[in-house]
Amino acid sequence: MGWTDVGSKVGRLILDSSQPIINQLHRSRSLPRQQQQESPSPPPPQDDLRSSGDGEFRGPDTSSLSAFLYSFLSSPQSASGGADESRASSSWEEGFSGDPDADCHFESQEAIAKLPPASEESSLLSDKFRSVLYPSLPTIVQGRTWVLLYSTARDGISLHTLYRKSVLLPGPCLLVAGDRKGAVFGGLLLAPFKPTRNKYQGTNQTFVFTNVSGPAKVFRPTGRNRYYFLCTNDALAIGGGGHFALYLDSDLLTGSSGACETFGSECLAHAEDFDLKDVELWGFAHSSQRNSLGKTTNAFESL
Structure with missing residues (x-):
């Protein structure tokens, strides 16, 4: 047998050996990526190329050729798939702009910007705290200026002074108190306060609030009773049934x-x-009240 016949046989043998691999790779192109990852590995290598006793060549080693063909045909698709994934990931990251903290901050700033002005700075209520309480206020007082009628820091420690100051602006008013551990709490009441022995006052618009557990929280009437608030010469109390929601002693030092x-x-x-x-x-004062409130306050102080 001549070298031409040997070369022809070797060529056909190499082609026959590699054809299943090529067919497998062509089929894998149409499978989902997950199935491609699970595709069988190339066939095990054949025996080394060697000569038999009769001069015929047997079993050429096609393992190197198989590996080369496999990597050559599969690598472009893998590279393309990786690039697609990279582009998709990059596109998602660029398009994602959701930041809950930033959104909450923006909403908080927007609510603060819509707040009516306050006559003085509060030692207890921040603008952020006011913005949380504001939507819970009765519609009749929304949009009105917040007027500080009484403050222990400004007017001294006296429950009776607080009662007298409440006549300056009849209607809904906000009682705010703070303990020495940082909690701020209080309630929406109805002015003027009229001390009685044991008679409750107020309406179902009364509520209490606190920030003791974090963000400010408002508690509205449950309907179980009508113990809205109680004014006596010895104390000011809000709520009832079991315990008072808030009880302030006459000296306004403890509660x-x-x-x-x-x-x-x-x-x-x-x-x-x-x-x-x-x-x-x-x-809470509307525009027509703000002009006369200063005169009324001066007259009240002279008493």
């Missing part, structure tokens, strides 16, 4: 709070019994 059926609220302060840091009373 207490507990679970209250009227509002379904838990303790508003860090502890049921607490020392007061400050107490404020805020009224």
